Amino acid sequence: QTVVTQEPSLTVSPGGTVTLTCASSTGAVTSGYYPNWFQQKPGQAPRALIYSTTYKHSWTPARFSGSLLGGKAALTLSGVQPEDEAEYYCLLYYGGAQGVFGGGTKLTVL
Amino acid sequence: QLQLQESGPGLVKPSETLSLTCTVSGGSISNSGYYWGWIRQPPGKGLEWIATMSNSGSTYYNPSLKSRVIISLDTSKNQFSLELSSVTAADTAVYYCARHFSSTRSLDFWGQGTLVTVSS
Numbered sequence: 766q767t768v769v770t771q772e773p774s775l776t777v778s779p780g781g782t783v784t785l786t787c788a789s790s791t792g793a794v795t796s797g798y799y800p801n802w803f804q805q806k807p808g809q810a811p812r813a814l815i816y817s818t819t820y821k822h823s824w825t826p827a828r829f830s831g832s833l834l835g836g837k838a839a840l841t842l843s844g845v846q847p848e849d850e851a852e853y854y855c856l857l858y859y860g861g862a863q864g865v866f867g868g869g870t871k872l873t874v875l
Numbered sequence: 876q877l878q879l880q881e882s883g884p885g886l887v888k889p890s891e892t893l894s895l896t897c898t899v900s901g902g903s904i905s906n907s908g909y910y911w912g913w914i915r916q917p918p919g920k921g922l923e924w925i926a927t928m929s930n931s932g933s934t935y936y937n938p939s940l941k942s943r944v945i946i947s948l949d950t951s952k953n954q955f956s957l958e959l960s961s962v963t964a965a966d967t968a969v970y971y972c973a974r975h976f977s978s979t980r981s982l983d984f985w986g987q988g989t990l991v992t993v994s995s
Contacts, residue, residue: 766939799980803922810971810988811922816981854922858980862910863935866922 767791769857771867776875777845785870786837787855793836794857800838801856802831804849805869811854815840842872850874877902879972879986887966887993893959897972897986904953905930908977911948911955915968916988923968925957929977962993 768790777783787800794800796818803811813822815831818838828846832839838855855867883895897911904911912927926936926946936944945958959966969990975982 801980801982803982810985813981813983813985816983817979820979820981822981822983856922856924856982861935862927862929862933862975862977862980863937864912864924864927864975864980864982866914866924869921 767859767865769855769865769867771853771855771870773868774871774873776873777842779845779847779874781845782841782843783845783872784834785840785842785853785855785872786834787839787857787867788837789857791859794833794838796833798838798857798859800831800833802829802838802840803854803856805852805854814853845874847874877974877984879974879984881970881972881986881989883989883991885990885992887962887991888995889963889993890961893957893962893966893991893993895957895970895972895989895991897955897957899953899955899974903950904948904955905950907931910935910975910977912973912975913946913957914971914973914985915966916971917965917968925959925970927975928955964993967991967993 770788802815805811819831910927913925928934943960948955969988971988972986
């Protein structure tokens with residue numbers, strides 16, 4: 766069974782930069798896995814941030830960016846704001862349109 | 876603006892079938908190039924992909940749930956549905972419907988989610 770792994774938790778200071786990563790148990794993550802990133806705040810549905818590794822939705826703040834880093838998908842937040850405190854999930858696609866979510870990263874802004 | 880809204884019973888008994896419907900407004904599920912799917916989140920836990928289907932009939936299932944899941948589209952009502960059979964307490968979760976674009980795999984629009992509790 767395919768497992769997608771994220772850091773369980775990260776802490777960042779306001780105004781700082783943080784990178785979240787997303788690894789696949791099948792090996793290196795490539796653009797062919799079409800990495801997506803989502804932000805979820807308590808009591809809310811997830812909100813899409815990034816798709817196809819690097820592409821932003823029209824509503825995605827400019828401080829969020831996606832990339833591939835060392836065989837993993839990565840989400841970088843630059844100039845972190847207090848409102849960025851949330852759970853972040855990555856999604857990878859395997860064999861067509863079959864998706865697998867990562868376990869999520871709880872980002873604390875402190 | 877596309878909107879998705881889940882509906883269905885909030886309480887299901889163990890061993891019965893969970894049935895949910897997602898009503899889509901602001902766009903047609905008949906449009907080519909999109910998949911329509913279901914995702915769930917047990918209380919306090921992470922997201923789990925359930926299944927997705929295109930209007931051409933292509934379907935993808937989470938292997939761990941495949942034997943219990945049926946997903947279907949009703950283009951006349953602009954709705955799609957989920958059936959999960961033989962439910963147990965482990966199926967208690969918030970269930971979300973969502974859309975993703977085929978060529979970019981962009982999972983962009985989500986419903987607000989509906990909590991389904993499995994209990995006698």
